Amino acid sequence: MCVFCSIINHEIPSKVVYEDDLVLAILDISQVTKGHTLVMPKKHVDNLMECDDETAAHLIQVVKRLAKQIQERTGALGINILNNNGETAGQTVNHLHFHIIPRYSENDAFVCEFRESDKQDLDEVLGLVK
Numbered sequence: 001m002c003v004f005c006s007i008i009n010h011e012i013p014s015k016v017v018y019e020d021d022l023v024l025a026i027l028d029i030s031q032v033t034k035g036h037t038l039v040m041p042k043k044h045v046d047n048l049m050e051c052d053d054e055t056a057a058h059l060i061q062v063v064k065r066l067a068k069q070i071q072e073r074t075g076a077l078g079i080n081i082l083n084n085n086g087e088t089a090g091q092t093v094n095h096l097h098f099h100i101i102p103r104y105s106e107n108d109a110f111v112c113e114f115r116e117s118d119k120q121d122l123d124e125v126l127g128l129v130k
Contacts, residue, residue, distance in 0.1 A: 004095035008042050022055055023062045025100075032110045033102050035074045039063050040097040047085040047096055063098045076102030080110060 006012045008024050017037050018025040025039040041059055045051045051059070067079045082099040084091040101110050 078103040
């Protein structure tokens, strides 16, 4: 069984931030910054692309509400909301989840870096993804 399913079933203890019929939100045990929270559907799905629309819509509503709440209550200056899909993208637990990461300064423990890649032909890319 996946570790998040075990947490959802209360077989592994966690610090619950929010819970309803469809979603569980817990403090990440590896607090990248104070208030780092994981939000996941109770139904097991590996990633966002496999999630049904109703659950995904509810999940993002909860993420939005909790992000605002966490920012207000912690005094964070910003929030990163992160979702990794697949091992190459950094997903380490194959159960859909969003990270809410409060940001207190540009020098805190969270780093997200966009670097310039090789130049792309945007018309070609558009034809590929559209």
